[in-house]
Amino acid sequence: MSPDDYRRNAGYRRSAATQIAIPAGPVQAFESMTFDSPVLGEFLRGGRQAIGGVSVSEKGALRNSTFFRAVQLISASIGMLPMHLMRRTVDAAGVERIEKAKDHPLYRLLHKRPNSFQTALEFKSYMQGLALLDGNAYALIIRGLRGKVVQLVPLKRGSVTPKLSDDWKLTFEYRRPLGGTKTLSAEEVFHFRHPVSTDGLKGASLLDMAVNAIGIASQAEVAAGKLLSGGVMAGGALETDKTLGKEAIENLQESLGENHGGAENAGKWFVLEEGLKAKPFIASAKDAQYDELRRRQAEEISRFTGVPRPLLMFDETSWGSGIEALGLFFVTYCLLPWFVAWEQAIERSCLTEAEQDADELYVKVNEGALLRGSLKDQAEFFARALGSGGGEGWLTQNEVRGSFDRNPIDGGDRLPVRATTPTKQKEPGNE
Template identity: 75%
Template sequence: MGILDRIFGASPSASFADAPKTIARGGGIVQAWNSYDMDSPVLAEFLRDGKVSSGGVTVNEMTALRNSTFFRAANLIASSIGMLPTHLMRLRPDGTREKAKDHPLYRLLHKRPNSYQTAFEFKSYMQLLALLDGNAYGLILRGLRDKPVAIVPLARKSITPKLSADWQLSFEYRRPSGGTVKLPAQDVFHFRHPMTRDGLKGIDLLDVAVNAIGIASQAERAAGKMLKGGVMAGGALETDASLGDEAIENLKVSMRERSMEGENAGEWLVLEEGMKAKPFIASAKDAQYDEMRKRQAEEVSRFTGVPRPLLMFDETSWGSGIEQLGLYFVTYCLMPWFVAWEQAIERSCLTVAEQDADELYVKFNEGALLRGSLKDQADFFAKALGPNSAYRTPDEVRGAFDLNPIEGGDKLPVATAVATPAKPSKESADD
């Protein structure tokens, strides 16, 4: 049996010997199960498929993703992580740095981690799982000299990290075909939420935000019922006279005809029989209801750390501070995720010898999110190439725009002497 069959499981006959919780009976295989009492909270949680908020709404991942604020925040974080280049770097003995393109892990991070996912798809998928579940796991397939050749995402909620009495980490994997298998730590890529309650598993964002998402979902549901019931009217027509059935019906037909003609929008009505138009004004209760919906959108956004303007709140403006907004997003929202990604890759994918050598390290290129306008970039690179304080070569600047090197472009610009005006002589001063 191959290593993949042993981990993921093969046919029932092939996996029977390896499955510790199967028994043979009547020539067949019967899978063992766990039994729960009818009042068990574990059974209730399993049947509910979600967590119940304080408002009585069951919150699961689809409930959360149907919330526009949560969806926008999760999509923004996951796509930003996915699109940023991730490089395996090497620190040379002389202090210079280079991309470790000769290492197999470089290709996995930068191009193709497995046979069916691109680097963008893999990172954005694992990032979304870390947001929804708190943890994302992948099986590391290794080749010669324990070098990783592929990272395959494992099924959600199928892995449990275990810490032995002598503090050795391993992972218990529940196979789709039945039974469990113990995976060593060096074969599992584990990426988790930066916050953890036990040091092994990241916090479940849906668990901590269940009340905020539940109340927001309840508010949206109430708004839907109000619109579906058709009770939202723009106003009423009042009169002291008594109208017959025929007059009331004619008035209704006239109003419907006017509402169907878009050209009549905003025009005033000619009222008969002493009628008066009385428009409805939003009550304090309606205003508080709308304020509650905005409040819940803010509550949901706080759990993700995405700035309000990026979540498209209508009362906020982008203005001239777009660059500062991007800097805020990278520094206070994405930077913890960058560090979590970099250290998780180094811990799981590099061998112990490579980690101890302090030669290889993983680096996200967050500068791709901080590029300003063309004018700002021109000012920045002009200072970087300054003749008296240059810290970048022309080739480095050209490389930022995917331009080819030029002759002599690998050297820093030479400082030029600044000519100082000659002091006037005494004779010329007397003249």
């Protein structure tokens, strides 16, 4: 039989353009991978190896609900928070003022649209997710007149490698999708990385650091799945020293199904005959300690990500009035390092050298959206800020109105003056 006859008999057809044997049956879904794709690298290596020989891939890690929740929560929180380009100015009286640099092109990029196909939320969430999974995220800086940034275009994962020359000059080796490499200068690449680094150039990958915790959690999931699919799920056995005939066994099984099967018969007691004794033998997931093991691994993943336990949705304690303290904990001990990393990375990569030397422009993440309490708490705070209770006010009425997207009012730009109690005059004869 010729090769062509074999292919025809095997259900194959030949592509005239590529001369590659292609299955003639239904097309199977597949994922395309280039040679520099981290997914292909994981596939060739068999995934990241955890203790016990378990292979942990990126998709497998994201299927872990605790790990996915942590990555999603951090990425979404960073994505939704506004980032503003601020400017320090000095007025005619020599007083330093702070204002939003809305006339600068970078302000629009950070606040509205970093490129032609992503919103600010999509761009920041994507870059934050890569910084968590890979440790690094890269974007091409497209500059316009006078070196101003006009677009930030994310570069493909695994295609950029930072390098430091012998004279301490930072460059980036970029591998083109169609082949070949190009050296990009530090002014052409926005590099956002994990704060933890082992070489000072590249950030540490959360997948690499938490691979053992994720691998053990995966083994616990597999064990629990085998218990449900292949384990003995019978409630127990009925034992007797006597010999039961076939008819007696059938009647007993029928009676058990009718009188004790279904949820409506839960908790009913058996009345056993013929010297029968009940012997339960099922082992629950709790008895096998699967539930405890899975909870322990969820706690391990929580430690790696820094996300508080209740926000990962597996804590039994009631939040109650502690929800504000929980939000403050999340912002302070998990997100704050990322805020600083974003601010300094943008200033380093996106501001010109002259702008950095002038020290007038800076980037500020507005974390207030995550720290807002209830309406009652906000009312008390703003009342204090306006000088309620005899204290010194530090906000104007228009600043408070602006916090709720309300238009300013006439005369609302003056700081409140603390009210003073008039001195009581002494009455004659009471000196």
